[in-house]
Amino acid sequence: MRLKRLLSLLTLGLVLASTAGCYSTADGGKKAGVPWLKDSVVGRYERPIDQIYEAAIEVLRFNGAIESENSINHSLIGRIDTRRVWIQVLEESPTITRVEVQSRSKYGRPDVDLASEVEKQIALQLR
16 A cells, blocks of 8 residues: 555656746746747748837737837737737848747646737738
């Protein structure tokens, strides 16, 4: 009986240790959550970085609320419903700008569908 209890506690400990961790956010921070699941979508556009950054601001304002806006490194943190969304806008070359959209739930679970939808709305805002 003691052996079964010890094995079950050991198994429970291994399961908890394998699911705990930290993931990196698009703005460079770290948060607690499941790190190995896909949570971000990347888009590349032939537009100036400022134009894409303004489109990202408009999309976040339309769908939810902006929590943090960093115009120096062109990153945004916002909330859409109960999800947190990070947007990073980077200039890859003088003509190509990269947008990374990351979304997670309140408990750190990824929501790649919402990230994809936000990235698509940014592209539509550029028209």
